[in-house]
Amino acid sequence: xxxxxxxxxxxxxxxxxxxxxxxxxxxxxxxxxxxxxxxxxxxxxxxxxxxxxxxxxxxxxxxxxxxxxxxxxxxxxxxxxxxxxxxxxxxxxxxxxxxxxxxxxxxxxxxxxxxxxxxxxxxxxxxxxxxxxxxxxxxxxxxxxxxxxxxxxxxxxxxxxxxxxxxxxxxxxxxxxxxxxxxxxxxxxxxxxxxxxxxxxxxxxxxxxxxxxxxxxxxxxxxxxxxxxxxxxxxxxxxxxxxxxxxxxxxxxxxxxxxxxxxxxx
Amino acid sequence: xxxxxxxxxxxxxxxxxxxxxxxxxxxxxxxxxxxxxxxxxxxxxxxxxxxxxxxxxxxxxxxxxxxxxxxxxxxxxxxxxxxxxxxxxxxxxxxxxxxxxxxxxxxxxxxxxxxxxxxxxxxxxxxxxxxxxxxxxxxxxxxxxxxxxxxxxxxxxxxxxxxxxxxxxxxxxxxxxxxxxxxxxxxxxxxxxxxxxxxxxxxxxxxxxxxxxxxxxxxxxxxxxxxxxxxxxxxxxxxxxxxxxxxxxxxxxxxxxxxxxxxxxxxxxxxxxxx
Numbered sequence: 043x044x045x046x047x048x049x050x051x052x053x054x055x056x057x058x059x060x061x062x063x064x065x066x067x068x069x070x071x072x073x074x075x076x077x078x079x080x081x082x083x084x085x086x087x088x089x090x091x092x093x094x095x096x097x098x099x100x101x102x103x104x105x106x107x108x109x110x111x112x113x114x115x116x117x118x119x120x121x122x123x124x125x126x127x128x129x130x131x132x133x134x135x136x137x138x139x140x141x142x143x144x145x146x147x148x149x150x151x152x153x154x155x156x157x158x159x160x161x162x163x164x165x166x167x168x169x170x171x172x173x174x175x176x177x178x179x180x181x182x183x184x185x186x187x188x189x190x191x192x193x194x195x196x197x198x199x200x201x202x203x204x205x206x207x208x209x210x211x212x213x214x215x216x217x218x219x220x221x222x223x224x225x226x227x228x229x230x231x232x233x234x235x236x237x238x239x240x241x242x243x244x245x246x247x248x249x250x251x252x253x254x255x256x257x258x259x260x261x262x263x264x265x266x267x268x269x270x271x272x273x274x275x276x277x278x279x280x281x282x283x284x285x286x287x288x289x290x291x292x293x294x295x296x297x298x299x300x301x302x303x304x305x306x307x308x
Numbered sequence: 309x310x311x312x313x314x315x316x317x318x319x320x321x322x323x324x325x326x327x328x329x330x331x332x333x334x335x336x337x338x339x340x341x342x343x344x345x346x347x348x349x350x351x352x353x354x355x356x357x358x359x360x361x362x363x364x365x366x367x368x369x370x371x372x373x374x375x376x377x378x379x380x381x382x383x384x385x386x387x388x389x390x391x392x393x394x395x396x397x398x399x400x401x402x403x404x405x406x407x408x409x410x411x412x413x414x415x416x417x418x419x420x421x422x423x424x425x426x427x428x429x430x431x432x433x434x435x436x437x438x439x440x441x442x443x444x445x446x447x448x449x450x451x452x453x454x455x456x457x458x459x460x461x462x463x464x465x466x467x468x469x470x471x472x473x474x475x476x477x478x479x480x481x482x483x484x485x486x487x488x489x490x491x492x493x494x495x496x497x498x499x500x501x502x503x504x505x506x507x508x509x510x511x512x513x514x515x516x517x518x519x520x521x522x523x524x525x526x527x528x529x530x531x532x533x534x535x536x537x538x539x540x541x542x543x544x545x546x547x548x549x550x551x552x553x554x555x556x557x558x559x560x561x562x563x564x565x566x567x568x569x570x571x572x573x574x575x576x577x578x579x580x581x582x583x
Contacts, residue, residue, distance in 0.1 A: 209436035
């Protein structure tokens with residue numbers, strides 16, 4: 043039996059195909075763009091292609107993320123909070139808290155032993171501390187979003203970034219550049235600022251070591267390091283981390299499909 | 309006879325007012341602050357003096373305000389922009405009871421007494437939501453002149469809602485609307501409404517009272533003015549000098565200082581070396 047999870051985020055849409063035995067068969071990541079319905083379809087098709095599977099073989103599909111109701115081929119919709127918790131506990135057993143930093147929002151989730159959500163807290167009101175914040179910083183410095191984390195790790199003398207607002211941080215960076223500050227020191231300051239905001243969010247749900255870092259920003263190694271320094275404990279991130287919402291959705295799809303197939307049901 | 313100057317170094321523009329003893333405005337200047345705030349203040353003062361045809365040396369007292377007030381090397385005193393905007397609004401409209409100052413990076417609501425003194429205030433300088441910088445970015449994204457933004461927004465027949473408060477997230481909404489081929493005026497109307505919502509909320513926090521005066525650079529935007537009036541269900545005082553309110557207030561307070569110092573018998577010199 044094969045199931046799928048589609049996570050339609052504000053910036054990227056992720057698709058994951060999961061075998062009933064827990065193996066991830068295929069995954070895909072496409073930009074969401076303005077046409078959300080099409081992004082969901084493309085992520086699904088792309089995941090099928092990487093797995094070499096045809097769509098009729100997939101028996102249950104769960105949509106998640108802010109655009110989950112735009113997954114027109116989905117059988118059910120589950121919030122991304124539940125999915126991130128589920129996915130993190132599955133791939134990183136022992137997870138107590140999840141930090142999900144996406145393109146436009148940040149969430150702190152306290153997770154139970156079965157991957158259930160005990161508490162959560164989010165910032166979706168403003169771009170501070172989100173992927174958008176990093177994108178703006180990269181843009182001002184003329185760097186690629188994918189490289190700024192590694193650049194920040196070269197810093198020896200991190201600057202203090204005082205602004206919270208993304209718009210104001212752009213001007214702050216420009217003035218640091220005008221003063222001849224090093225790009226890596228500025229970037230380290232930016233990463234540290236996000237780490238500080240993340241910790242504040244984590245504390246609101248009751249932070250405990252055993253942190254799974256998920257969402258698109260978890261690919262950024264500079265961010266992982268900044269968080270570890272700030273928290274004083276290890277942060278778990280892997281190449282699956284950006285797909286955690288979709289993985290969790292696929293796990294829910296597996297449960298639903300098994301439930302439906304159980305004797306005496308359906 | 310002496311003159312005073314009010315220098316308001318804002319995050320966007322620097323404003324200077326030269327005032328005579330009888331609270332008469334003799335000359336003003338406005339220029340972009342740029343990165344070197346001190347240079348902007350010096351240049352602003354020179355410009356305003358030229359307009360006023362007043363010799364530098366005859367400026368007896370300089371009050372500096374705005375976020376760059378400590379950068380004004382030639383100041384005699386620095387005063388917060390809240391105090392100055394309150395006085396400036398009162399100078400422009402003596403019946404003012406509430407001041408709404410919308411600058412490039414900061415928005416403030418100030419409740420004032422009959423003399424233009426601050427009773428209560430609230431400000432947002434932590435984020436760009438509701439501030440002029442947000443309008444600048446939207447203007448750039450939509451490729452519209454900042455000066456035409458307000459007027460254009462009022463032509464809207466079908467306003468497009470903007471749900472985000474954050475300037476950065478709202479900008480993405482704007483871009484989404486563009487990609488769905490919504491009309492520029494309809495998008496702009498939504499943007500202006502979202503700012504007005506923020507301003508109205510700030511105003512309520514200090515207690516909305518009868519006469520509201522709008523100050524700061526964004527007061528030049530007719531779209532904000534009209535939508536704010538509709539939102540508050542009352543007329544709002546706006547003068548073409550509204551962006552100068554901080555500098556005007558600083559100049560008025562500089563005059564008061566001079567009078568006080570004179571009454572105390574402090575000897576006032578016309579300063580040397582500034583001619």
